[in-house]
Amino acid sequence: METAGNLVLLRMVIAVVLIVAFVFLNALIMGYLERKISARIQRRPGLMEVGPHGILQLLIDGFKLIGKQLIIPKDADRFLFRLAPLLSFVPVVLPLMVIPFSSKLQGRDFDIGLIFILAISSLNVMAILMAGWASNNKYSLFGAMRSVAQNISYEIPMLLSLLAVIFMTNTFSMQGIVQAQNKIWFFLVQPVAFLIYIIASFAETNRAPFDLPEAESELTAGYHTEYSGMGFSLFMLAEYANMFVVCSIATVMFLGGWHGIPLPFGEYSNAIWFFMKVYGLMVFMIWVRWTYPRTRFDQLMNFCWKYLIPFALVNLLVTVVLVKLL
């Protein structure tokens, strides 16, 4: 019994180490993809200097950011100012523990996996509010206030759309939800929920066209205006990891998780399918960001409360009735 417990603990430790490493790797990949794809969209070459096609640029940027001086603005709350970037990093690492990358590759399969993810990832708002408050800058505070209102509002349609899937699978376990999709992927059964989830996830990750908390042209850089060096880069890491989390949830809930046509890689083909789906969604998010202008704050909130939530509720009701009948 004791050895079994130790093994579980060891598995968790390894998973945490791998996940933290992966979060950094993900930031490198996403940073590169973002800059290369945006360059392609804007008809320019993008990164070309460091390494072939600039693939080492992000590493160099990382070193540069580590080497930068941490500037703490005058009259800022020093403790909270330093704590905020760290705190923004935690809620994006923990959800990755329960994400099933394949049938075996998973930190731990909780029975309440989805609830765990949603509970932890809503902590992110606190870090942003803390950053905005501690910076002692009005623009930062604007960004933080917007972020809080936006994230709390958009969590509702997000939850409602995921709940529709939960009613169909009868389980909160991520692995269970994936296994329930071995016949048909849920985005075909629940297209409305999928659409609502995708829109809400843009708002949850503060990505354009809903990037109001960091709206460059209005609020300079919103809540991370005053951050430099590693403080700033931790926020960026968190943003990309957050994107990864919401896209993995979308993959698990709607796109059949690690299911896919068998590839000639044996056991790894499941994981490859999973990553392909997640990065496909993330590339879609990048594509949207570099295409659309930003919405206005009141429009964003109206869109959530007037359209997304009612539609999500109706969708949920229809799902419940159909599940009961069939």
Next chain:
Amino acid sequence: MPVTKNIPQEHRFFLNMGPQHPSTHGVLRVILEMDGEYIVEPQPVLGYGHRMQEKMAECRSWPGFLPNTGRMDYAAVLPYNHGYVALIERLTGVEVPIRAEYIRVITSELNRIASHLIWYGALLLDLGAFTPILYTFDDREQILDILEDITGSRLTYCYFRVGGVSKDIDDKFVVRTREFIKRLRSRFSMYEKLVNNNVIFINRMKGIGVIDADMCRRYGVTGPVARGSGISYDMRKSEPYSVYPEFDFDIPVGEHGDAMDRFLVRFRELEQSLRIIEQGLDKLPEGPFRAKVPKKIKLPAGDCNFSVETARGSLSYYMISDGSDVPYRLKIRVPSYSNLSVLSELCRGMLLSDLVATMGSFDLVIPEIDR
């Protein structure tokens, strides 16, 4: 969305927007008295880029001031050149060859397109869309290349001379300009699809910053901002100068006077400018490109005014001369200054995001205001 209720004093705070702010396009500073995200009282602060251009004009002989005209509105320089040389021509009575006038009109319109293309990208940048500015800069680059070939510079031109232009245009210019016209026309549908019909963009621009005709008159608003409010006032038509009367073009006007109308007016002006250039190239007469002018012209005593239409509105040079070759006084009336002065009244009770959209729709060039 005007704030109708009275906001208690303790709820208000000041937000300093600029002089280093990404969407003030230069060194404009706006002190905003805010209530949450609503603006109670905006107050523009000018003068961060003041270079005493008018005083400089009083301190040097009049040809020496010609390069300075390119340092005010750096986005649309040639109309500034045009106004100044035309003023001297009117004052001294120099006749300009017809070919030179055609070259002036063609190059000025090219410059107007370049300026509108910068504005188009910059407005979208203010609204958070990053991609269009690179497309418009791509198009603008073609104009800069064409103009560089004949004027020698890419931004701050000093191309017009009293009695004509400094260098004649050649066949290569004509061919390249025609190519550019074709290229830009083919890009319009892309811009319309990407931006003009975008629902987020329309929602950001419709009904924002409505200026009525009365307000335009009170503040002396001109250019596309006034035309967006339905006032068909364009120096090229209302006080025709150069050879503009010989061209067939329309003055686009808006209906509601909101940011969207100002946007559409400028967008349609691109097509009108292309029409002018096309006709100019078709009708381009042969002849000298510069009149025979004595090396040193003395300005006769007296005063004189000349107005041209720049990309931003009507620009007036008013010169008082005492008979020497140094002007006694040169007053420059710039369009952006009057257009900006609307801001205080217009943006009361607006959201911060709408202020950014409104200022973007004004197409302000701050060095022109500060000069």
